Amino acid sequence: MAHLLEGIEPDGYDRRYGDRELTRRIAPYFRGRGGAVTFVTIAVIIAAAAGSAVPLLLARTVDSAVDDDGDGRLALLVTxxxxxxxxxxxLTLLQERTTGTLAGDVVLKLREQAFAAAMRQDMTFHDAHPTGVVVSRVTNDTQAFATLISLALSLLGQVLMIVILLTALFVINVPLALVTALVAALIVAVSLAFRRAARNASRQQQQALAEVNGYVQETLRGIAVARNHSHQESAQAELHAVNHQWFRASVRLNRLFSGIFPLLISLTGLGTVAVVLVGGHGVDAGSVSAGEWVLFLEALALFWSPLTSIASFWSQLQQGLAAGERVFALVDREPSVRQRDRVPVPRLRGEFTLRDVHFGYDADHPVLKGVSLTIPAGRTVALVGHTGAGKSSVVRLIMRAYEFQQGSIDVDGLDVRTLDLEQYRRRLGVVTQTPFLFSGTVADNIARGRPGAGRDEIEAAARAVAGGDWLAPLSQGLDTPIDEGGRNLSTGQRQIVALARVFLQDAPVLILDEATASIDPLTEAQIQEGLEALAADRTTIVVAHRLPTVRKADTIVVVDDGRIIEQGDHTTLLAQGGAYRLLYDRYFRHQQPDDDPADDPERPVHHPSPYARAVTPANGLADRNGEESVIDGHRV
Incomplete structure (x- = not known):
């Protein structure tokens, strides 16, 4: 069977929790609901006692009828x-209603905590684990674990009934009670032996379901790509594969439970036969009264019912426990980005110092190899280089999206690892190449830059980008609804909304990662004017391939193969004739206006320099034979 479940592997941060640990973890979710918990407890006890009293009273009724104690006593017993x-x-009805409310409260709190844990994770976590799989833990698994609470409280009442009945049976007739207890012990032993296999099977089934959720979510988000490339059939085939993993895991789980339930039923049947035989001989011998025999026969139905109920609910119980493990594994997962302290962060001046920083997204593939860089406060620094050189990695480390392995990064003389992380991130205004917009309106998305901002402030931020001309094509201006991810807006419009969001945020440090790469030249020129005003007296770090952005930077930093190889302003670096000159000639030159005297358009493309002789076509920067090279995904 194991080979059928290949591919259903636990996530890297999963861990195992014992039943006692899960019980301890769930207790805090009932804080503040002491009255409801007390009522449920009392209701369970009284309902169990009342339910146990029914067969005892019935036995007395039979004995009274046999002894002919009179109609008055019989009427009293019947009543x-x-x-x-x-x-x-x-009481069972009221207990179940209250339990349902308590379980709903647990779902509410546990789901919020699981969502907060997912939001707390750094980008290393989200890179490694598909969104749909994480969503499954926050939604499906929290619901399954909360359902466990309702089942547990319901079964608790039945277990109490067993204890009360068994105690009464021992008082009334020890031999019959011993037969009953022996069969009950055998049923409990079989159930406990079955528990571990059931937990593992339930865990694999839920992991397989999470894989299905993850694949469906990812595919539907990329539906346009699938249709454009006619990948519907291949997408369906891939769904078939992950769906059948879930099917095989579900079949295994079903086979386990379909085997245990008939076994338990058979054991209860044997117990019933044993009680009938022993009790019948007792009545015949006069050692057992008719009422006592009826009591044991009637109690059997109440006694075996909780045990078989436990068996029938065992699947849900184990699924709930497995779901609890998955939820708490997410809650307990520590982010890779760890702060050594929580120093309050005032408004930053924005002076950054990187010293011998080494970083890799995984241990076997280093991306940055000893980067040292100083970014003065209030200056604009542009990072340039070919794709994969490490430009975006530098800004991601400054943003604390990832944890670097060696070196240090300081801001205003403070180690970024000692700052309050949430406060620090709020001091950074970030715009990426592919901005994400949330459902709502354009105004709602801009307002995310500074929650609580007034309508006038939102409008001012919107008009600060591209002169506000971009609002005219929108059907309802700032109140235009935005579909999921901003699908009803153009790429340029989404980028402008993201820029307006940063304008409203008014952060002391701006990080622009290809922020104007998806915008037409006219809009870019308008945005540049707004950015210049915004960047005044602010530290601005730009990852750019557009010449207007690069030329206006105070310092241009050339990154290649995880190292900084050149620094300087546009004119100085061109005059040096090194790596930046090669990038300019092969990539930036065609963006240079013909009438701009700042650069020498007659400068030969293959300028002989030590750097040009040192690099090879493989690194995408130089090709001394005049063959094609690729820079930033462009063949030049």
Whole structure:
């Protein structure tokens, strides 16, 4: 069977929790609901006692009828049976209603905590684990674990009934009670032996379901790509594969439970036969009264029912426990980005110092190899280089999106690892190449830059980008609804909304990662004017391939193969004739206006320099034979 479940592997941060640990972890979620918990506890006890009283009273009724104690006693006993039955039914009803509310509260709190844990994770976590798989833990698994609470409280009442009945049976007739207890012990032993296999099977089934959720979510988000490239059939085939993993895991789980339930039923049947035989011989010998025999036969139904209920609910119990393990594994997962302290962060001046920084997204593939860089406060620094050189990695480390392995990064003389992380990130205004917009309106998305901002402030931020001309094509201006991810807006419009969000944020440090790469030249020129005003007296770090952005930077930093190989302003670096000159000639030159005297358009493309002789076509910067090279994904 194991080979059928290949591919269903636990996530790297999964861990195992014992039943006692899970019980301890769930207790805090009932804080503040002491009254409801107390009521449920009392209701369970009274309902169990009333339910246990029914067969005891029935036995007395039979003995009274046999002994002919009179109609008055029989009527009293019958009335007592009715009262006990109604009491048990009413308290069970109220207990289940209250339990449902308590379980809903647990779902509410646990889901919020799981969501907060997912939001707390750094980008290393989200790179490694598909969004749909994480969503499954936050939604499906929290629901399954909370359902466990309702089942556990319901079964608790039945277990109490077993204890009360078994105690009464031992008082009334020890031999019959011993037979009953022996069979009960055998049933419990079989259930406990089955528990571990059931937990593992439930865990694999839920992991397989999470894989299905993850694949479906990812595919639907990329539906346009699938249609454009006619990948519907291949997508369906891939779904078939992950769906069948879930199917095989579900079949295994079903086979386990379909095997245990008939076994337990058979054991209860054997117990019933044993009680009938022993009790019948006792009545015949006069050692057992007719009422006592009826009591044991009637108690059997109540006694075996909880045990078989436990068996029938065992699947849900184990699924709930496995779900609890998955949820708490997410809650307990420590982010890779760890702060050594929580120093309050005032408004930053924005002076950054990187010293011998080494970083890799995994240990076997280093991306940055000893980067040292100083970014003065209030200056604009542009990072340039070919794709994969490490430009974006530098800004991601400054943003504390990832943890670097060696070196240090300081801001205003403070180690970034000692700062309050949430406060620090709020001091950074970040715009990426592919901005994400949330459902709502354009104004709602801009307002995310500074929650609580007024309408006038939002409008001012919107008009600060591209002169506000971009609002005219929108059907309802700032109140235009935005579909999921901003699908109803153009790429340029989404980028402008993201820029307006940063304008409203008014952060002391700006990080622009290809922020104007998806915008037409006219809009870019308008945005540049707004950015210049915004960047005044602010530290601005730009990852750019557009010449207007690069030329206006105070310092241009050339990154290649995880190292900084040149620094300087545009004019100085061109005059040096090194790596930046090669990038300019092969990539930036065609963006240079013909009438701009700042650069020498007659400068030969293959300028002989030590750097040009040192590099090879493989690194995408130089090709002394005039063959094609690739820079930033462009063949030049």
């Amino acid at each position: 007592a049976i009715l009262v006990a039955g109604i009491t048990a039914w009413l």
